Amino acid sequence: MVQINFANKEIQCKIVYYGPGMSGKTTNLEVVHKKAPTNSKGDLTSIATEGDRTLFFDFMPLDLGNIAGIKTKFQLYTVPGQVYYNSTRKLVLQGVDGIVFVADSQADKIEDNLESLGNLRGNLREYGRDFDSIPIVFQFNKRDLPTALPIEVLQEKLGSGSAPYFEAVASTGEGVFPTLKALASLVLESINRDKREGSLTEVKVASSPTARPGAGARPAASAAAPARPAPARPAAAPARPATAPARPADRFAGRPAATATAPPTAAQPARPPRPEHTGRQVTEPVGRPASMPVGKVRIKEHGHKSRMILTLVIAAVIVAAVGFVIAKYI
Amino acid sequence: MTKPTRQLTDAELRERRLVFYKEDIQSIDSALRDFLARSKSKACLLVDKDGHLITQEGQVSRSDTDTLSALVAGCFAATREMARILGEEEFTALFHQGRRDNLQLSLVGSRTILAVLFDDTTTIGMVRLYSAETARKLGMLFKKIATRDPLSTPRGDDEQLSEGFQAAAADTLDSVFGEN
Numbered sequence: 293m294v295q296i297n298f299a300n301k302e303i304q305c306k307i308v309y310y311g312p313g314m315s316g317k318t319t320n321l322e323v324v325h326k327k328a329p330t331n332s333k334g335d336l337t338s339i340a341t342e343g344d345r346t347l348f349f350d351f352m353p354l355d356l357g358n359i360a361g362i363k364t365k366f367q368l369y370t371v372p373g374q375v376y377y378n379s380t381r382k383l384v385l386q387g388v389d390g391i392v393f394v395a396d397s398q399a400d401k402i403e404d405n406l407e408s409l410g411n412l413r414g415n416l417r418e419y420g421r422d423f424d425s426i427p428i429v430f431q432f433n434k435r436d437l438p439t440a441l442p443i444e445v446l447q448e449k450l451g452s453g454s455a456p457y458f459e460a461v462a463s464t465g466e467g468v469f470p471t472l473k474a475l476a477s478l479v480l481e482s483i484n485r486d487k488r489e490g491s492l493t494e495v496k497v498a499s500s501p502t503a504r505p506g507a508g509a510r511p512a513a514s515a516a517a518p519a520r521p522a523p524a525r526p527a528a529a530p531a532r533p534a535t536a537p538a539r540p541a542d543r544f545a546g547r548p549a550a551t552a553t554a555p556p557t558a559a560q561p562a563r564p565p566r567p568e569h570t571g572r573q574v575t576e577p578v579g580r581p582a583s584m585p586v587g588k589v590r591i592k593e594h595g596h597k598s599r600m601i602l603t604l605v606i607a608a609v610i611v612a613a614v615g616f617v618i619a620k621y622i
Numbered sequence: 623m624t625k626p627t628r629q630l631t632d633a634e635l636r637e638r639r640l641v642f643y644k645e646d647i648q649s650i651d652s653a654l655r656d657f658l659a660r661s662k663s664k665a666c667l668l669v670d671k672d673g674h675l676i677t678q679e680g681q682v683s684r685s686d687t688d689t690l691s692a693l694v695a696g697c698f699a700a701t702r703e704m705a706r707i708l709g710e711e712e713f714t715a716l717f718h719q720g721r722r723d724n725l726q727l728s729l730v731g732s733r734t735i736l737a738v739l740f741d742d743t744t745t746i747g748m749v750r751l752y753s754a755e756t757a758r759k760l761g762m763l764f765k766k767i768a769t770r771d772p773l774s775t776p777r778g779d780d781e782q783l784s785e786g787f788q789a790a791a792a793d794t795l796d797s798v799f800g801e802n
Contacts, residue, residue: 293640293670293672294640295640295641295642295670295672295674295676296640296641296642297642297647297676297677298641298642298643298644299642299643299644299646299647299648299677300647300677304674304675306672306673306674328798329798332798334688334689335689337689337692337693339696348696348700349696351689351692351693353688353689353692356794356795356798357794357798358794359787359790359791359794360783360784360786360787360790360791361784362783362787364791364794365688367673367674367688367692369692379703380700383696383699383700383703384696386671386672386699387670387671387672387673469799469800470799472799473795473798473799476795476799477791477792477795480787480788480791480795481788481791483783483787484783484787484788484791
């Protein structure tokens, strides 16, 4: 999730390069690292196997500098592509703000692409995230290979719909920057959209949203969302290459509609606290915040029970001793 | 694999965003400075679970902290997965021992991690003791922040995104990535 720190005047966003093994995700990041202005980029860190296959993730911070007085930083990650690394792949997706799906254009890789895309959807679902509501850009890589499928075929097979896409030959750097630029634009636009809805003037830190009493003040902004005119997403359009059909607007025009189908936010303040928070939290010994009152209450109950048991044991011992004395002398 | 989670609404996703204002960071920094003084540690970072640095105190160069934050979050995420496999909800503390410096990671609240760098001028026991205490303090602070009525504190222009953010973003992207 985007983190906004008004003390440091800083915004941090997380971008993940996803796709099947050997599709060029790490190469994309290497090109970004090589070509990005020196004062913008940090070190490229890879957690890789001996054979240079990504084991956990590659990481590179990219500092865009000041945007309207706010220092804006992107954290770029890649995931391991191989099927059997799904557990680590899923971990990297946590809190993602935007995704570049790097597809291998070769005809014999279409199944790998499909599997990876399905895996992405599934992993996002496990985080409660909707694939269609996350900023995503497709990159059809390895366009220089003779076995590369036509773009229309790739789009149809992958069902990328109206999502922005770019053709690329990552090994030469072609298409790498335009892809990232388009996604960065979508992510920043999503932050700006939330600002217009007023949600950035509130603070949410480490707490269950529904448990927050202040939530009652929010419905006006949230309820206004469905009525919000479909944003033209102007930033996405100029970033797209000539090869991209004029479809992104369809996809994103659909997003407010999706918002409209969400449960009415006006009902949210009345929603009862979520019962799933009551069960297992007492087991965490360190850092259990005071924001978990249920856990605290249970700890208290536990202490009370202990005292009761101790009292009963002492009483039993006294009774046994008295009984022993009586039995012996009477 | 864990069970599929209920899909979050747009509003819930926005709720999950971490937004910190000046007074929040001042309070957190104060707690961290106090922790460093008492535990005699070299430095500490407060990182969110997505790998973004929130704030830092002590001797760590800023250039290293982005990568360190990402690795701390990755490390914790991997450990959480191990905990799940072993039937634990979450491991709440991790310790990395080095020849000179050591790193202690503790969960703070449900969404942040305290990473403490220390050497042999102190002990792991001291660091753990004061980490737990600081985690409790920060947890209470986070609760206070989260339950604050947002309308009770009007925000100045320097604590909101400006109207020209999107246009400025487009210009910045052109300058970093070129106009293609």
